[in-house]
Amino acid sequence: MTTIVRRAVLAGLAAAALPRPALAQGAHGRVVVVGGGFGGATAARVLHRAGVAVTLVEPAETYWACPFSNEVIAGLRPLSAQAFGYDGLRASGVIVARTKAAAIDGAAGRVRLADGSTLDYDRLILSPGIALRFDALPGYDAAAAERMPHAWKAGAQTDLLARQLAAMPDNGTVVLSVPANPYRCPPGPYERASLIAYFLKTRKPRAKLIVLDAKDTFSKQKLFEQAWKALYPGILDYVPLASGGQVTAVDPGAMTVATDFETYKADVACIIPPQRAAPIAAAAGVADRSGWCPIDPVTFESRLVPRIHVVGDAAIAGAMPKSAFAANAQAKVCAEAVIDLLAGRVPEPPKLINTCYSLVAPGYGISVAGVYRPDKGVLADVEGAGGTSPVDSPDTVRRQEAAYAEDWYRTITHAVFG
Numbered sequence: 266m267t268t269i270v271r272r273a274v275l276a277g278l279a280a281a282a283l284p285r286p287a288l289a290q291g292a293h294g295r296v297v298v299v300g301g302g303f304g305g306a307t308a309a310r311v312l313h314r315a316g317v318a319v320t321l322v323e324p325a326e327t328y329w330a331c332p333f334s335n336e337v338i339a340g341l342r343p344l345s346a347q348a349f350g351y352d353g354l355r356a357s358g359v360i361v362a363r364t365k366a367a368a369i370d371g372a373a374g375r376v377r378l379a380d381g382s383t384l385d386y387d388r389l390i391l392s393p394g395i396a397l398r399f400d401a402l403p404g405y406d407a408a409a410a411e412r413m414p415h416a417w418k419a420g421a422q423t424d425l426l427a428r429q430l431a432a433m434p435d436n437g438t439v440v441l442s443v444p445a446n447p448y449r450c451p452p453g454p455y456e457r458a459s460l461i462a463y464f465l466k467t468r469k470p471r472a473k474l475i476v477l478d479a480k481d482t483f484s485k486q487k488l489f490e491q492a493w494k495a496l497y498p499g500i501l502d503y504v505p506l507a508s509g510g511q512v513t514a515v516d517p518g519a520m521t522v523a524t525d526f527e528t529y530k531a532d533v534a535c536i537i538p539p540q541r542a543a544p545i546a547a548a549a550g551v552a553d554r555s556g557w558c559p560i561d562p563v564t565f566e567s568r569l570v571p572r573i574h575v576v577g578d579a580a581i582a583g584a585m586p587k588s589a590f591a592a593n594a595q596a597k598v599c600a601e602a603v604i605d606l607l608a609g610r611v612p613e614p615p616k617l618i619n620t621c622y623s624l625v626a627p628g629y630g631i632s633v634a635g636v637y638r639p640d641k642g643v644l645a646d647v648e649g650a651g652g653t654s655p656v657d658s659p660d661t662v663r664r665q666e667a668a669y670a671e672d673w674y675r676t677i678t679h680a681v682f683g
Protein backbone atom coordinates (compact mmCIF):
# COMPACT_ATOMS: atom_id res chain seq x y z
CA MET A 266 0.00 0.00 0.00
CA THR A 267 1.48 3.38 -0.92
CA THR A 268 1.67 6.16 1.60
CA ILE A 269 -0.95 8.16 -0.30
CA VAL A 270 -3.45 5.30 -0.36
CA ARG A 271 -2.75 4.50 3.28
CA ARG A 272 -3.27 8.12 4.25
CA ALA A 273 -6.55 8.18 2.33
CA VAL A 274 -7.73 5.05 4.12
CA LEU A 275 -6.72 6.47 7.47
CA ALA A 276 -8.36 9.78 6.65
CA GLY A 277 -11.53 7.85 5.86
CA LEU A 278 -11.32 6.10 9.19
CA ALA A 279 -10.83 9.46 10.85
CA ALA A 280 -14.02 10.67 9.22
CA ALA A 281 -15.81 7.71 10.79
CA ALA A 282 -14.79 9.26 14.13
CA LEU A 283 -13.06 6.23 15.56
CA PRO A 284 -10.97 7.05 18.62
CA ARG A 285 -7.34 7.90 17.85
CA PRO A 286 -5.78 4.81 19.51
CA ALA A 287 -7.77 2.42 17.32
CA LEU A 288 -6.85 4.40 14.21
CA ALA A 289 -3.20 4.08 14.76
CA GLN A 290 -3.15 0.41 15.65
CA GLY A 291 -2.05 -2.53 13.54
CA ALA A 292 -0.45 -2.64 10.11
CA HIS A 293 -1.48 0.95 9.34
CA GLY A 294 0.44 2.39 12.21
CA ARG A 295 3.70 0.59 12.70
CA VAL A 296 6.25 2.90 14.23
CA VAL A 297 9.84 2.03 15.06
CA VAL A 298 11.83 4.25 17.42
CA VAL A 299 15.62 3.94 17.34
CA GLY A 300 17.45 5.04 20.49
CA GLY A 301 16.20 4.72 24.07
CA GLY A 302 17.54 7.98 25.50
CA PHE A 303 15.59 11.06 26.57
CA GLY A 304 14.17 11.54 23.06
CA GLY A 305 13.49 7.99 21.92
CA ALA A 306 12.11 6.60 25.18
CA THR A 307 9.73 9.58 25.42
CA ALA A 308 8.49 9.14 21.85
CA ALA A 309 7.91 5.41 22.40
CA ARG A 310 5.87 6.11 25.57
CA VAL A 311 3.66 8.74 23.91
CA LEU A 312 3.00 6.53 20.87
CA HIS A 313 2.26 3.46 22.96
CA ARG A 314 -0.12 5.43 25.17
CA ALA A 315 -1.99 6.50 22.04
CA GLY A 316 -2.39 2.88 20.95
CA VAL A 317 0.20 2.92 18.20
CA ALA A 318 2.11 -0.34 17.59
CA VAL A 319 5.61 0.83 18.49
CA THR A 320 8.93 -0.94 18.94
CA LEU A 321 11.81 0.80 20.68
CA VAL A 322 15.24 -0.34 19.49
CA GLU A 323 18.01 0.17 22.05
CA PRO A 324 21.10 -2.04 22.52
CA ALA A 325 21.98 -1.07 26.10
CA GLU A 326 20.19 -2.48 29.14
CA THR A 327 21.33 0.49 31.23
CA TYR A 328 20.95 4.08 30.10
CA TRP A 329 23.51 6.41 31.70
CA ALA A 330 22.03 9.90 31.95
CA CYS A 331 24.34 12.85 31.30
CA PRO A 332 22.46 15.56 33.28
CA PHE A 333 24.06 15.75 36.74
CA SER A 334 27.01 13.61 35.59
CA ASN A 335 29.27 16.64 36.19
CA GLU A 336 28.40 16.23 39.88
CA VAL A 337 29.60 12.64 39.71
CA ILE A 338 32.89 13.83 38.22
CA ALA A 339 33.31 16.25 41.12
CA GLY A 340 32.66 13.49 43.68
CA LEU A 341 29.34 15.01 44.76
CA ARG A 342 27.10 12.17 43.64
CA PRO A 343 27.39 8.42 42.99
CA LEU A 344 27.49 7.20 39.41
CA SER A 345 24.59 4.88 40.25
CA ALA A 346 22.30 7.96 40.40
CA GLN A 347 22.75 8.23 36.62
CA ALA A 348 21.64 4.68 35.77
CA PHE A 349 18.20 3.89 34.36
CA GLY A 350 16.82 0.64 32.94
CA TYR A 351 14.01 -0.18 30.52
CA ASP A 352 11.86 -2.34 32.82
CA GLY A 353 9.56 0.62 33.48
CA LEU A 354 8.92 1.06 29.76
CA ARG A 355 8.42 -2.68 29.30
CA ALA A 356 6.02 -2.79 32.27
CA SER A 357 3.93 -0.06 30.67
CA GLY A 358 3.68 -2.24 27.54
CA VAL A 359 6.31 -0.74 25.23
CA ILE A 360 8.13 -3.43 23.21
CA VAL A 361 11.86 -2.92 23.66
CA ALA A 362 14.11 -4.70 21.16
CA ARG A 363 17.46 -4.97 22.89
CA THR A 364 19.68 -4.69 19.86
CA LYS A 365 21.18 -2.07 17.60
CA ALA A 366 19.68 -0.70 14.39
CA ALA A 367 22.36 -1.67 11.85
CA ALA A 368 20.87 -0.28 8.62
CA ILE A 369 17.80 1.58 7.43
CA ASP A 370 16.14 1.27 4.04
CA GLY A 371 14.09 4.45 3.82
CA ALA A 372 12.47 3.53 0.49
CA ALA A 373 11.28 0.15 1.76
CA GLY A 374 10.48 1.44 5.25
CA ARG A 375 12.61 -1.21 6.90
CA VAL A 376 15.11 -1.27 9.76
CA ARG A 377 17.69 -4.05 9.78
CA LEU A 378 18.75 -4.95 13.30
CA ALA A 379 22.18 -6.10 14.41
CA ASP A 380 20.73 -9.54 15.28
CA GLY A 381 19.81 -10.01 11.61
CA SER A 382 16.05 -9.51 11.95
CA THR A 383 14.12 -6.66 10.34
CA LEU A 384 11.34 -4.32 11.42
CA ASP A 385 9.02 -2.71 8.86
CA TYR A 386 7.66 0.73 9.63
CA ASP A 387 5.19 3.27 8.37
CA ARG A 388 7.03 5.96 10.32
CA LEU A 389 10.46 5.78 11.91
CA ILE A 390 11.68 8.06 14.70
CA LEU A 391 15.43 8.33 15.22
CA SER A 392 16.81 9.67 18.49
CA PRO A 393 20.28 8.13 18.43
CA GLY A 394 22.18 10.96 20.11
CA ILE A 395 25.71 11.92 19.16
CA ALA A 396 28.95 10.46 17.91
CA LEU A 397 32.26 11.92 19.05
CA ARG A 398 34.28 12.97 16.03
CA PHE A 399 37.53 11.15 16.59
CA ASP A 400 38.72 12.40 13.17
CA ALA A 401 38.46 16.07 14.12
CA LEU A 402 41.30 16.64 16.59
CA PRO A 403 44.80 15.32 15.79
CA GLY A 404 45.89 12.84 18.45
CA TYR A 405 42.42 12.28 19.85
CA ASP A 406 40.81 8.93 19.09
CA ALA A 407 38.96 6.23 21.02
CA ALA A 408 42.22 4.98 22.58
CA ALA A 409 43.24 8.53 23.60
CA ALA A 410 39.85 8.94 25.31
CA GLU A 411 40.87 6.20 27.76
CA ARG A 412 43.73 8.45 28.88
CA MET A 413 42.08 11.84 28.28
CA PRO A 414 38.37 11.20 28.92
CA HIS A 415 35.67 13.21 27.18
CA ALA A 416 32.98 12.03 29.61
CA TRP A 417 30.51 13.45 27.08
CA LYS A 418 28.63 10.15 27.04
CA ALA A 419 27.89 9.21 30.62
CA GLY A 420 28.87 5.92 32.25
CA ALA A 421 32.38 4.46 32.17
CA GLN A 422 33.87 7.74 30.91
CA THR A 423 32.26 9.70 33.77
CA ASP A 424 33.71 7.25 36.26
CA LEU A 425 37.16 7.40 34.62
CA LEU A 426 37.35 11.19 34.83
CA ALA A 427 36.14 11.17 38.45
CA ARG A 428 38.81 8.61 39.38
CA GLN A 429 41.55 10.55 37.59
CA LEU A 430 40.63 13.75 39.46
CA ALA A 431 40.58 11.95 42.79
CA ALA A 432 44.02 10.44 42.10
CA MET A 433 45.80 13.52 40.70
CA PRO A 434 48.61 15.26 42.62
CA ASP A 435 47.57 17.94 45.11
CA ASN A 436 49.32 20.64 43.10
CA GLY A 437 48.35 19.21 39.70
CA THR A 438 46.91 20.81 36.57
CA VAL A 439 43.60 19.89 34.97
CA VAL A 440 43.03 20.94 31.34
CA LEU A 441 39.48 21.04 29.96
CA SER A 442 39.04 21.48 26.21
CA VAL A 443 35.71 22.83 24.89
CA PRO A 444 34.67 22.53 21.21
CA ALA A 445 33.07 25.05 18.87
CA ASN A 446 29.28 24.96 18.37
CA PRO A 447 27.21 22.92 17.80
CA TYR A 448 27.59 20.18 20.39
CA ARG A 449 25.57 18.33 23.03
CA CYS A 450 24.56 20.55 26.00
CA PRO A 451 25.91 24.07 25.31
CA PRO A 452 26.33 25.04 29.01
CA GLY A 453 27.63 21.57 30.01
CA PRO A 454 31.37 22.31 29.65
CA TYR A 455 31.07 25.41 31.84
CA GLU A 456 29.13 23.55 34.49
CA ARG A 457 31.88 20.93 34.35
CA ALA A 458 34.55 23.64 34.70
CA SER A 459 32.71 25.05 37.73
CA LEU A 460 32.31 21.72 39.49
CA ILE A 461 35.89 20.61 38.80
CA ALA A 462 37.00 23.97 40.24
CA TYR A 463 34.80 23.28 43.28
CA PHE A 464 36.42 19.86 43.64
CA LEU A 465 39.92 21.39 43.47
CA LYS A 466 39.04 24.18 45.90
CA THR A 467 37.71 21.76 48.49
CA ARG A 468 39.97 18.74 47.94
CA LYS A 469 43.18 19.93 46.21
CA PRO A 470 43.48 23.67 46.86
CA ARG A 471 46.97 23.91 45.34
CA ALA A 472 45.77 22.53 41.98
CA LYS A 473 44.62 24.52 38.92
CA LEU A 474 42.09 24.19 36.12
CA ILE A 475 42.77 25.62 32.66
CA VAL A 476 39.73 25.81 30.36
CA LEU A 477 40.65 26.04 26.66
CA ASP A 478 37.67 27.14 24.56
CA ALA A 479 37.28 27.12 20.76
CA LYS A 480 34.86 30.06 21.01
CA ASP A 481 34.55 33.46 22.68
CA THR A 482 30.94 33.46 23.82
CA PHE A 483 28.86 30.79 25.47
CA SER A 484 25.58 29.98 27.19
CA LYS A 485 24.90 31.79 30.53
CA GLN A 486 28.36 33.37 30.17
CA LYS A 487 27.77 36.37 32.46
CA LEU A 488 26.40 34.13 35.19
CA PHE A 489 29.25 31.64 34.95
CA GLU A 490 31.93 34.32 34.85
CA GLN A 491 30.41 36.12 37.82
CA ALA A 492 30.39 32.88 39.81
CA TRP A 493 33.94 31.95 38.78
CA LYS A 494 35.22 35.34 39.90
CA ALA A 495 33.50 35.04 43.25
CA LEU A 496 34.10 31.35 43.96
CA TYR A 497 37.18 30.18 42.10
CA PRO A 498 39.76 33.01 41.78
CA GLY A 499 43.26 31.64 41.21
CA ILE A 500 41.87 28.17 40.53
CA LEU A 501 40.00 28.44 37.23
CA ASP A 502 41.80 30.04 34.29
CA TYR A 503 39.52 30.53 31.26
CA VAL A 504 41.19 30.96 27.85
CA PRO A 505 38.74 31.92 25.06
CA LEU A 506 39.36 31.56 21.32
CA ALA A 507 40.53 35.17 21.06
CA SER A 508 43.31 34.48 23.58
CA GLY A 509 44.41 31.28 21.85
CA GLY A 510 41.99 28.84 23.50
CA GLN A 511 41.37 26.59 20.50
CA VAL A 512 42.96 23.18 20.98
CA THR A 513 44.69 22.02 17.78
CA ALA A 514 46.19 18.68 18.87
CA VAL A 515 46.62 16.42 21.89
CA ASP A 516 49.28 13.89 22.84
CA PRO A 517 47.90 11.34 25.30
CA GLY A 518 51.34 9.74 25.77
CA ALA A 519 52.95 13.01 26.89
CA MET A 520 49.67 14.25 28.45
CA THR A 521 49.93 17.52 26.51
CA VAL A 522 47.22 19.68 24.97
CA ALA A 523 48.36 22.06 22.24
CA THR A 524 46.94 25.30 20.87
CA ASP A 525 48.54 27.43 18.14
CA PHE A 526 50.25 29.43 20.88
CA GLU A 527 51.11 27.12 23.74
CA THR A 528 51.44 23.50 24.82
CA TYR A 529 49.86 22.71 28.18
CA LYS A 530 51.07 19.79 30.29
CA ALA A 531 48.19 18.18 32.15
CA ASP A 532 47.87 15.78 35.05
CA VAL A 533 44.25 15.29 34.04
CA ALA A 534 42.98 16.26 30.58
CA CYS A 535 39.27 16.25 29.77
CA ILE A 536 38.88 16.63 26.02
CA ILE A 537 35.38 17.30 24.72
CA PRO A 538 35.80 16.77 20.98
CA PRO A 539 33.60 18.05 18.12
CA GLN A 540 30.51 15.92 17.54
CA ARG A 541 27.97 14.84 14.96
CA ALA A 542 24.80 12.74 14.90
CA ALA A 543 25.30 9.07 15.82
CA PRO A 544 26.34 6.84 12.85
CA ILE A 545 22.89 5.37 12.18
CA ALA A 546 21.74 8.85 11.04
CA ALA A 547 24.29 8.94 8.21
CA ALA A 548 23.56 5.28 7.42
CA ALA A 549 19.86 6.19 7.04
CA GLY A 550 20.76 9.10 4.75
CA VAL A 551 19.21 11.69 7.08
CA ALA A 552 22.44 13.50 8.07
CA ASP A 553 23.68 16.29 5.83
CA ARG A 554 27.28 17.40 5.25
CA SER A 555 27.37 19.05 8.68
CA GLY A 556 26.93 15.60 10.23
CA TRP A 557 23.58 16.60 11.77
CA CYS A 558 20.01 15.97 10.56
CA PRO A 559 17.87 18.70 8.98
CA ILE A 560 14.19 18.36 9.92
CA ASP A 561 10.82 19.96 9.34
CA PRO A 562 10.09 22.02 12.47
CA VAL A 563 6.41 21.01 12.69
CA THR A 564 6.75 17.22 12.39
CA PHE A 565 10.49 16.61 12.85
CA GLU A 566 10.35 14.65 9.59
CA SER A 567 13.71 14.49 7.87
CA ARG A 568 14.26 16.98 5.06
CA LEU A 569 16.22 14.26 3.27
CA VAL A 570 14.28 10.99 3.63
CA PRO A 571 10.47 10.86 3.91
CA ARG A 572 8.79 8.98 6.79
CA ILE A 573 11.93 9.19 8.94
CA HIS A 574 11.71 11.68 11.83
CA VAL A 575 14.70 12.82 13.87
CA VAL A 576 14.57 14.28 17.39
CA GLY A 577 17.05 15.10 20.14
CA ASP A 578 20.73 15.83 19.82
CA ALA A 579 20.98 14.34 16.30
CA ALA A 580 18.54 16.87 14.82
CA ILE A 581 19.24 20.38 13.55
CA ALA A 582 16.54 22.05 15.64
CA GLY A 583 17.25 25.70 14.79
CA ALA A 584 17.56 27.83 17.92
CA MET A 585 16.82 24.93 20.26
CA PRO A 586 19.89 23.65 22.11
CA LYS A 587 20.87 20.00 22.27
CA SER A 588 19.56 19.10 25.72
CA ALA A 589 17.64 16.32 27.45
CA PHE A 590 14.85 18.81 28.13
CA ALA A 591 14.70 19.64 24.40
CA ALA A 592 14.91 15.98 23.32
CA ASN A 593 11.96 15.19 25.59
CA ALA A 594 9.90 18.15 24.32
CA GLN A 595 10.71 17.40 20.67
CA ALA A 596 9.86 13.71 21.11
CA LYS A 597 6.40 14.58 22.44
CA VAL A 598 5.72 16.96 19.54
CA CYS A 599 7.10 14.49 17.00
CA ALA A 600 5.11 11.55 18.39
CA GLU A 601 1.90 13.60 18.29
CA ALA A 602 2.70 14.63 14.70
CA VAL A 603 3.29 10.99 13.73
CA ILE A 604 -0.06 10.02 15.30
CA ASP A 605 -1.72 12.77 13.23
CA LEU A 606 0.06 11.76 10.03
CA LEU A 607 -0.90 8.11 10.48
CA ALA A 608 -4.49 9.23 10.92
CA GLY A 609 -4.38 11.49 7.86
CA ARG A 610 -4.55 14.67 9.90
CA VAL A 611 -2.36 17.72 9.38
CA PRO A 612 -0.20 18.36 12.46
CA GLU A 613 -0.54 21.76 14.12
CA PRO A 614 2.57 23.97 14.36
CA PRO A 615 3.97 23.37 17.86
CA LYS A 616 5.46 25.59 20.56
CA LEU A 617 8.35 24.03 22.42
CA ILE A 618 10.05 24.96 25.67
CA ASN A 619 13.57 24.30 26.90
CA THR A 620 15.18 25.00 30.25
CA CYS A 621 18.81 24.19 31.03
CA TYR A 622 19.97 24.31 34.65
CA SER A 623 23.64 24.36 35.59
CA LEU A 624 25.28 24.03 38.97
CA VAL A 625 28.34 26.16 39.60
CA ALA A 626 28.70 24.81 43.14
CA PRO A 627 26.51 22.69 45.43
CA GLY A 628 23.42 24.76 46.23
CA TYR A 629 24.26 27.34 43.54
CA GLY A 630 22.15 26.91 40.42
CA ILE A 631 21.62 29.08 37.32
CA SER A 632 19.33 28.55 34.36
CA VAL A 633 18.46 29.56 30.82
CA ALA A 634 15.02 29.04 29.30
CA GLY A 635 13.61 29.52 25.81
CA VAL A 636 10.39 29.11 23.85
CA TYR A 637 10.56 28.05 20.20
CA ARG A 638 8.15 27.81 17.27
CA PRO A 639 8.40 27.06 13.56
CA ASP A 640 9.23 30.18 11.58
CA LYS A 641 10.40 30.24 7.96
CA GLY A 642 11.14 26.53 8.02
CA VAL A 643 13.17 26.44 11.22
CA LEU A 644 12.57 26.37 14.95
CA ALA A 645 13.06 29.99 15.98
CA ASP A 646 13.19 31.72 19.35
CA VAL A 647 9.93 33.33 20.44
CA GLU A 648 11.16 36.80 21.20
CA GLY A 649 10.60 38.07 24.71
CA ALA A 650 9.97 34.56 26.07
CA GLY A 651 12.57 32.85 28.24
CA GLY A 652 15.89 34.30 29.37
CA THR A 653 18.52 33.55 31.98
CA SER A 654 18.53 33.83 35.77
CA PRO A 655 19.14 37.44 36.87
CA VAL A 656 22.84 38.25 37.30
CA ASP A 657 22.42 39.86 40.72
CA SER A 658 20.23 37.29 42.43
CA PRO A 659 20.63 36.67 46.16
CA ASP A 660 21.92 33.33 47.48
CA THR A 661 18.36 32.21 48.21
CA VAL A 662 17.52 32.34 44.48
CA ARG A 663 20.69 30.39 43.56
CA ARG A 664 19.76 27.78 46.17
CA GLN A 665 16.23 27.61 44.80
CA GLU A 666 17.51 27.10 41.27
CA ALA A 667 19.77 24.28 42.44
CA ALA A 668 16.72 22.66 44.05
CA TYR A 669 14.65 23.17 40.87
CA ALA A 670 17.43 21.44 38.92
CA GLU A 671 17.22 18.40 41.21
CA ASP A 672 13.41 18.38 40.91
CA TRP A 673 13.64 18.60 37.14
CA TYR A 674 16.03 15.65 36.96
CA ARG A 675 13.87 13.51 39.25
CA THR A 676 10.72 14.39 37.31
CA ILE A 677 12.07 13.89 33.80
CA THR A 678 13.87 10.63 34.51
CA HIS A 679 10.77 9.26 36.23
CA ALA A 680 8.53 10.38 33.35
CA VAL A 681 10.85 8.91 30.70
CA PHE A 682 12.08 5.69 32.31
CA GLY A 683 9.40 5.09 34.96
Ligand SMILES: Cc1cc2nc3c(=O)[nH]c(=O)nc-3n(C[C@H](O)[C@H](O)[C@H](O)COP(=O)(O)OP(=O)(O)OC[C@H]3O[C@@H](n4cnc5c(N)ncnc54)[C@H](O)[C@@H]3O)c2cc1C
Pocket residue numbers: 299300301302303304305322323324325328330331332333334335364365366367392393394395416417418449450453543545576577578579587588589590591592620621622623
Ligand atom coordinates in the same frame (compact mmCIF):
# COMPACT_ATOMS: atom_id res chain seq x y z
C1 LIG B 1 27.96 16.55 30.97
C2 LIG B 1 26.59 16.73 30.41
C3 LIG B 1 25.61 17.36 31.17
C4 LIG B 1 24.34 17.53 30.65
N1 LIG B 1 23.40 18.17 31.43
C5 LIG B 1 22.17 18.38 30.93
C6 LIG B 1 21.19 19.06 31.71
O1 LIG B 1 21.45 19.47 32.85
N2 LIG B 1 19.97 19.26 31.17
C7 LIG B 1 19.65 18.82 29.91
O2 LIG B 1 18.52 19.04 29.49
N3 LIG B 1 20.56 18.18 29.15
C8 LIG B 1 21.80 17.94 29.62
N4 LIG B 1 22.73 17.27 28.85
C9 LIG B 1 22.39 16.89 27.45
C10 LIG B 1 21.61 15.58 27.33
O3 LIG B 1 22.29 14.53 27.97
C11 LIG B 1 21.38 15.22 25.87
O4 LIG B 1 20.95 16.36 25.18
C12 LIG B 1 20.34 14.13 25.75
O5 LIG B 1 20.85 12.94 26.29
C13 LIG B 1 19.91 13.92 24.30
O6 LIG B 1 18.97 12.88 24.21
P1 LIG B 1 18.90 11.98 22.89
O7 LIG B 1 17.71 11.10 23.05
O8 LIG B 1 19.00 12.84 21.69
O9 LIG B 1 20.25 11.13 22.90
P2 LIG B 1 20.82 10.13 24.00
O10 LIG B 1 20.34 10.46 25.33
O11 LIG B 1 22.29 10.07 23.78
O12 LIG B 1 20.21 8.72 23.61
C14 LIG B 1 20.57 8.09 22.42
C15 LIG B 1 20.31 6.59 22.56
O13 LIG B 1 20.35 6.02 21.26
C16 LIG B 1 20.98 4.77 21.33
N5 LIG B 1 21.49 4.45 19.98
C17 LIG B 1 22.45 5.06 19.26
N6 LIG B 1 22.62 4.44 18.08
C18 LIG B 1 21.72 3.45 18.04
C19 LIG B 1 21.42 2.44 17.07
N7 LIG B 1 22.07 2.33 15.92
N8 LIG B 1 20.43 1.55 17.37
C20 LIG B 1 19.75 1.62 18.54
N9 LIG B 1 20.00 2.54 19.49
C21 LIG B 1 20.98 3.44 19.24
C22 LIG B 1 22.07 4.97 22.38
O14 LIG B 1 22.47 3.72 22.94
C23 LIG B 1 21.37 5.88 23.39
O15 LIG B 1 20.74 5.14 24.42
C24 LIG B 1 24.02 17.06 29.34
C25 LIG B 1 25.01 16.42 28.59
C26 LIG B 1 26.28 16.26 29.11
C27 LIG B 1 27.32 15.56 28.27
